[in-house]
Amino acid sequence: xxxxxxxxxxxxxxxxxxxxxxxxxxxxxxxxxxxxxxxxxxxxxxxxxxxxxxxxxxxxxxxxxxxxxxxxxxxxxxxxxxxxxxxxxxxxxxxxxxxxxxxxxxxxxxxxxxxxxxxxxxxxxxxxxxxxxxxxxxxxxxxxxxxxxxxxxxxxxxxxxxxxxxxxxxxxxxxxxxxxxxxxxxxxxxxxxxxxxxxxxxxxxxxxxxxxxxxxxxxxxxxxxxxxxxxxxxxxxxxxxxxxxxxxxxxxxxxxxxxxxxxxxxxxxxxxxxxxxxxxxxxxxxxxxxxxxxxxxxxxxxxxxxxxxxxxxxxxxxxxxxxxxxxxxxxxxxxx
Numbered sequence: 001x002x003x004x005x006x007x008x009x010x011x012x013x014x015x016x017x018x019x020x021x022x023x024x025x026x027x028x029x030x031x032x033x034x035x036x037x038x039x040x041x042x043x044x045x046x047x048x049x050x051x052x053x054x055x056x057x058x059x060x061x062x063x064x065x066x067x068x069x070x071x072x073x074x075x076x077x078x079x080x081x082x083x084x085x086x087x088x089x090x091x092x093x094x095x096x097x098x099x100x101x102x103x104x105x106x107x108x109x110x111x112x113x114x115x116x117x118x119x120x121x122x123x124x125x126x127x128x129x130x131x132x133x134x135x136x137x138x139x140x141x142x143x144x145x146x147x148x149x150x151x152x153x154x155x156x157x158x159x160x161x162x163x164x165x166x167x168x169x170x171x172x173x174x175x176x177x178x179x180x181x182x183x184x185x186x187x188x189x190x191x192x193x194x195x196x197x198x199x200x201x202x203x204x205x206x207x208x209x210x211x212x213x214x215x216x217x218x219x220x221x222x223x224x225x226x227x228x229x230x231x232x233x234x235x236x237x238x239x240x241x242x243x244x245x246x247x248x249x250x251x252x253x254x255x256x257x258x259x260x261x262x263x264x265x266x267x268x269x270x271x272x273x274x275x276x277x278x279x280x281x282x283x284x285x286x287x288x289x290x291x292x293x294x295x296x297x298x299x300x301x302x303x304x305x306x307x308x309x310x311x312x313x314x315x316x317x318x319x320x321x322x323x324x325x326x327x328x329x330x331x332x333x334x335x336x
Contacts, residue, residue, distance in 0.1 A: 095124025190226030
């Protein structure tokens with residue numbers, strides 16, 4: 001593994017351990033993704049509940065596009081931040097929430113005097129009673145939640161039956177708390193970040209990206225994706241297939257009743273049984289074209305998977321080919 005990738009992984013591990021993984025999203029990435037959801041926002045209350053307005057481009061995007069999107073209200077909560085000038089960050093044990101209901105003076109700019117600033121009793125954590133009460137008001141939640149709390153964050157959105165567009169890491173696809181939502185088509189991937197990686201504002205860590213991919217004051221994270229439960233055109237577009245099955249090209253796993261497909265583009269069009277594909281397949285997944293049947297992952301119990309060959313002595317549920325481990329896979333079947 002290249003040195004820069006090792007150092008980046010070390011940074012992300014430290015962030016997870018220290019809960020300092022609030023990587024603020026660039027405006028251009030937000031604009032590139034949210035342009036596909038504009039029809040969903042009209043007349044809706046949008047809640048950004050992991051966002052300090054000093055650095056949050058989600059607040060910027062929705063406040064400056066409030067009328068264009070036809071929003072009803074924008075609510076933003078800020079963790080441990082009570083300064084009323086909107087430009088402090090984590091300066092106290094109290095927090096604020098902001099409410100914006102649109103332009104009042106006709107200049108089409110969200111002026112400070114038009115933004116309602118309200119003090120919270122607690123620290124603004126998304127799990128607090130105060131934040132949950134604000135969540136109940138919302139129609140759609142849009143933000144970049146801390147990676148280390150992703151499972152808990154999504155569970156809350158599902159519990160309160162909220163629509164959402166949020167940033168996460170593609171590895172979350174196989175989390176035991178997330179995968180059932182993916183399988184049941186209650187959550188899917190959005191359009192994604194350019195090049196499959198995002199540059200995030202985070203002053204706590206050094207950016208170890210290569211020289212040609214370095215942005216000052218930011219950290220590069222590979223494998224970040226958008227998760228949503230809002231309908232988008234992309235998820236109903238079939239993946240073009242051109243390859244045919246052969247036993248030589250598509251070996252069977254030692255421990256699963258499935259064949260290995262190492263690249264999504266190589267899914268055979270004429271194989272009707274179970275196939276193991278990379279987790280990046282989810283970016284091309286259409287529920288009309290494929291059925292997600294299970295996952296093969298070292299972090300799950302192989303006995304819980306109906307496609308696992310029972311009694312096979314392996315390490316958890318990791319897929320094996322000729323005794324060699326294969327990275328986690330999504331198990332799928334053709335529908336058509």
